[in-house]
Structure formats: C-alpha cells, structure tokens
Amino acid sequence: MTYEEFADARLAPLLRYAVMLTGEPHQAQDLVQETMVRVQLNWRRVARADSPERYVRRMLTNQYVDWRRGSWVRRVLLRGEPDASVPVPTDHAQSAVDRDQVWSWLSRLPRRQRAALVLRYYEDLPDVEIADILGCAVGTVRSSISRALATLRAEYVEA
Amino acid sequence: MIEDDLHAAFARHEPLTPSTGPLRVAIDRLAAVRRRRRQRFQAAGVTLALLGALGVGVPQLRPDRPAADPLMSGKPADAQSGALNVLLLGVDGFGEQPPYRLADSVLLVHIPADRSRPYLISLPRDLEVSIPGRGIDKLNRAFHSGAGEPRPDLDAGYDLTRQVVADLTGVRVDAGAVLTFAGLRRITDAVDGVEVCLPEEVRSWHTRRVFPAGCQRLDGASSVDLLRQRRYLPDGALDRDRNAQRYVAGLIRAAVAKDVLTNPVRLNALLSVPGKGLAVDDDGLPLTRLVAVLPKLKSVDPVGLSLPVGQPVDDRTLLPLDPKQGRAFLAALREDRLAQWVAQHPEQVNPAR
Numbered sequence: 001m002t003y004e005e006f007a008d009a010r011l012a013p014l015l016r017y018a019v020m021l022t023g024e025p026h027q028a029q030d031l032v033q034e035t036m037v038r039v040q041l042n043w044r045r046v047a048r049a050d051s052p053e054r055y056v057r058r059m060l061t062n063q064y065v066d067w068r069r070g071s072w073v074r075r076v077l078l079r080g081e082p083d084a085s086v087p088v089p090t091d092h093a094q095s096a097v098d099r100d101q102v103w104s105w106l107s108r109l110p111r112r113q114r115a116a117l118v119l120r121y122y123e124d125l126p127d128v129e130i131a132d133i134l135g136c137a138v139g140t141v142r143s144s145i146s147r148a149l150a151t152l153r154a155e156y157v158e159a
Numbered sequence: 160m161i162e163d164d165l166h167a168a169f170a171r172h173e174p175l176t177p178s179t180g181p182l183r184v185a186i187d188r189l190a191a192v193r194r195r196r197r198q199r200f201q202a203a204g205v206t207l208a209l210l211g212a213l214g215v216g217v218p219q220l221r222p223d224r225p226a227a228d229p230l231m232s233g234k235p236a237d238a239q240s241g242a243l244n245v246l247l248l249g250v251d252g253f254g255e256q257p258p259y260r261l262a263d264s265v266l267l268v269h270i271p272a273d274r275s276r277p278y279l280i281s282l283p284r285d286l287e288v289s290i291p292g293r294g295i296d297k298l299n300r301a302f303h304s305g306a307g308e309p310r311p312d313l314d315a316g317y318d319l320t321r322q323v324v325a326d327l328t329g330v331r332v333d334a335g336a337v338l339t340f341a342g343l344r345r346i347t348d349a350v351d352g353v354e355v356c357l358p359e360e361v362r363s364w365h366t367r368r369v370f371p372a373g374c375q376r377l378d379g380a381s382s383v384d385l386l387r388q389r390r391y392l393p394d395g396a397l398d399r400d401r402n403a404q405r406y407v408a409g410l411i412r413a414a415v416a417k418d419v420l421t422n423p424v425r426l427n428a429l430l431s432v433p434g435k436g437l438a439v440d441d442d443g444l445p446l447t448r449l450v451a452v453l454p455k456l457k458s459v460d461p462v463g464l465s466l467p468v469g470q471p472v473d474d475r476t477l478l479p480l481d482p483k484q485g486r487a488f489l490a491a492l493r494e495d496r497l498a499q500w501v502a503q504h505p506e507q508v509n510p511a512r
Contacts, residue, residue, distance in 0.1 A: 011179045011182070016173060019175050025176065025177045028177070033182060037186055037190045040186065102168040103168045103172060122165075
C-alpha cells in the first residue's frame with residue numbers, strides 16, 4: 001500500500017475520529033495534519049506495521065492524549081480553550097439541552113477516558129483493540145470507561 | 160441509556176467534520192517542507208562530522224553552499240585541499256526556542272593546508288566592524304541584525320555574521336555552525352563531561368557555582384554556566400573567549416580519549432546526540448565521509464588565539480582592530496602561515512590548560 005492509497009481510504013475516517021476526540025473541527029484538523037505529516041515522512045515504517053490503519057490511529061490517539069507535551073499544541077491552544085466553540089445550550093427544548101449537554105460534558109473528561117469512550121461508542125471497537133490503541137491492558141480500558149460513565153451519570157443527576 | 164446517548168451524541172456531531180481536500184493539500188505541503196529541512200540537516204550532518212572530528216560538533220549546524228558543494232558531491236573528503244575555515248557562533252538564549260539575541264562567542268576554526276593542527280581564533284564580540292545595512296557596530300550585533308525580530312532566524316543571523324567575518328578577515332568561510340546553550344549542554348553530556356583547566360577561579364554571576372583554578376570535569380549544565388561568565392573576569396568578554404577555547408580544547412581531548420575521532424561508529428553515536436533537530440535517519444548521507452580529513456591532522460591539540468585588538472576610542476565600548484598586530488595577524492591567516500606568526504608572537508597564544 002502506498003501513502004496515497006492509505007490517505008485516500010483513511011483520511012476521512014481519521015478526521016471524523018479526531019472530531020469526536022477534540023469535539024471541534026479546527027483542532028481535529030491540526031491533530032490529523034500533524035499525525036499524517038509524520039505518517040508521510042515515515043511511511044515505510046508505518047507500512048511495515050501489521051495494520052497500518054491501527055498504527056496510525058494509535059499515533060493520532062497518542063498525539064491527542066499527550067498534546068500538552070507536543071509543540072503543535074501551543075499553536076492549537078492559541079485558538080482558545082478546548083471546546084470553546086461547542087455551542088452552549090440555552091433555550092432549546094429540554095431534550096435538546098440534555099443531548100447537547102452530553103457532548104459538552106465529554107470535554108471535561110480526562111483525554112484518555114474520552115478516547116476510550118469514542119473508541120467504544122463511536123468506533124464500536126472491541127475492548128481488546130481499544131487496549132491496543134491506547135497502549136494499556138484490557139482491564140484498564142474497562143475501568144476507565146466505567147469511570148467515565150460514572151462521571152457522566154453524576155452530571156445527569158446534577159442536571 | 161447513557162450509552163445510547165453517547166452513541167447518539169457522536170453520530171449527531173459527525174457533520175462537524177470538515178472536508179478532507181484542503182487538509183490533504185496542507186499535509187502534503189507541510190511534509191514537503193519538513194523533508195527539505197531534514198535533507199538540510201542530513202547535509203549538515205556531513206559537515207558536522209568534520210566539526211565533530213575536531214571536537215566541536217554542534218547542532219544547528221549548516222554548511223555554506225559554495226564551499227560545501229565539493230564536500231557533498233561524493234568526492235572523498237581528503238580531496239579537499241588547502242586551508243579550511245569553519246565559523247562557530249555561540250548564541251545566547253535558552254532552550255531551542257527564540258529569542259536568540261547576540262552571538263557572544265565568535266570562533267573561527269582554521270585548519271592549515273598542511274593539516275598540522277587546528278587553530279581556534281576568537282573574534283571579540285565587541286570588535287568594531289562594518290555591518291551591511293547597519294553601519295559601524297559591534298560584531299555580536301551582526302547576528303541580531305540578520306536574525307531579525309520578533310522571530311529570530313538562525314540562518315539569517317549566521318549569514319550576516321559570516322559575511323561580516325569574511326569581509327573583516329578576507330578568508331573564505333567554508334562551513335559554519337550556530338551553537339545554542341542547549342546544544343552545548345547536550346554535546347558535553349554526550350562525551351560524559353569535558354575537562355576544563357582554568358588559570359584562575361571563576362565565580363558565576365548567574366548561579367552559585369564557583370569554578371576553582373585548575374582542571375575540573377564539567378557536565379553540560381556547568382559548561383554552559385562557565386561559558387556565560389564574563390562579569391567577574393578581569394578581562395571580561397576577552398577572558399570568556401579564552402575560556403571558550405579551553406572548553407573546546409577539553410572537548411577535543413574528551414573526544415580523543417573516547418576514540419570518537421577515529422572510530423566512525425562512535426562518532427556517529429556522538430553526533431546523533433544533539434537532538435531531535437539533527438536526527439539523521441537511516442537513509443541519510445554517510446556521516447563518516449568527512450572523517451577522512453582526520454588522520455591527516457598531525458595533532459588535534461588546538462592553538463588558541465585571539466584577534467589582536469586595540470583600546471577603545473573615547474568612551475565607546477567598541478574595540479578597534481589593533482592597527483599593527485591585528486593587520487599582521489589577518490595577513491598571516493589569509494596566507495595560511497599562522498604557525499610562523501605564532502612562533503614570532505608566542506605571548507599571543509592562550510594557554511589551553
């Protein structure tokens with residue numbers, strides 16, 4: 001597989017995944033851009049992986065989780081706090097408020113927990129694969145998902 | 160039910176996803192830029208091998224095009240005959256990020272055509288020079304002038320300083336490097352510290368460190384500290400230049416002791432240390448090509464010299480070139496007969512240890 005073929009097939013799904021992680025299109029673009037530049041420059045190594053798709057998803061996820069350490073983050077943060085652009089629900093119907101609140105609560109979760117939620121409830125991946133992408137044990141995946149869900153449930157109660 | 164809400168929330172926000180077209184273009188463009196930059200670093204790596212061979216391997220290094228071309232063209236390095244002049248700039252500023260401000264250490268490494276030994280020539284930072292576009296000013300200002308603000312450009316700062324040095328000395332500058340504090344620290348630590356021999360105690364203005372008279376092994380951080388000091392030194396910046404020469408002499412000794420210079424594998428390992436910016440990946444140019452110059456050097460013990468300067472005129476802090484000695488020195492440098500000049504002026508040699 002060439003880089004071109006990979007990008008043709010995987011760029012759009014990766015960008016959607018990044019939107020779910022960051023909750024915001026600009027940061028998602030930056031995240032995917034930074035990851036894919038590195039993919040292109042190191043394509044031979046990426047292509048050697050058992051599953052280049054999963055390898056790249058892992059790169060992107062790490063980039064997202066570690067983003068305070070990376071240099072590109074500084075640039076991103078200039079655009080304001082993460083999720084600043086998520087519309088704050090005000091005068092919607094009650095059901096709409098609830099729906100948008102789930103989205104905004106997600107932004108308050110630790111990034112690893114959010115990534116785990118996205119991988120399970122958006123990408124519908126099995127826990128084994130999630131563990132592989134996050135680089136941790138399956139048990140750790142389950143506990144971070146249940147912690148994240150508990151946090152969200154607590155928000156429901158307060159709301 | 161919360162699981163269902165999550166599913167729904169994710170699905171509902173899918174339309175936030177921007178189109179991939181512009182992103183694809185941006186990725187390709189940025190990758191091309193980084194690839195070019197990486198190639199430049201690889202090319203720089205070859206020249207770095209030359210400097211590393213002299214014990215002055217540093218990051219941020221770049222070859223100068225005209226002189227570097229024969230070096231890059233695949234000819235063996237020893238095809239490079241005649242004297243070589245390498246310009247090293249020590250720039251103040253912390254870390255890898257701007258601001259870089261002034262080139263406070265300007266060191267010209269001269270390798271004579273007979274390859275007898277390297278000469279380290281310090282050019283005082285307060286030297287009065289003519290800077291294109293700026294007029295008469297101090298030498299260290301050339302870097303600042305070229306680099307610009309608010310985001311200083313190391314390459315431009317180097318280019319202008321190189322031009323000023325070439326105009327001043329009349330010699331061709333074959334290659335050069337800009338050394339930051341971070342680079343200095345890393346290269347020092349990579350050779351497990353450098354032994355520096357000081358004639359007198361040096362107290363740090365910036366930290367609580369005291370460097371006693373005599374020989375001592377310095378790690379990266381303390382080397383940086385030492386090479387920043389001028390305030391407590393009797394001769395100020397001129398003494399600091401001498402310390403920089405003592406450091407380079409010690410670095411060469413460390414490299415020799417570790418057999419780095421004659422062992423391409425170890426040299427490669429050392430040169431891969433300075434940092435991410437210099438990552439030479441597996442399909443890079445062979446770093447070792449220029450090491451061929453090494454065995455040609457009869458001695459790696461450098462001779463430390465300073466460009467002779469006169470007293471400042473009036474109340475100004477600009478140091479003029481010594482009208483008699485300075486000109487004679489530069490003539491000797493241009494004509495590649497420094498050995499003779501040193502024999503006639505032994506008092507001008509800075510004791511390295």
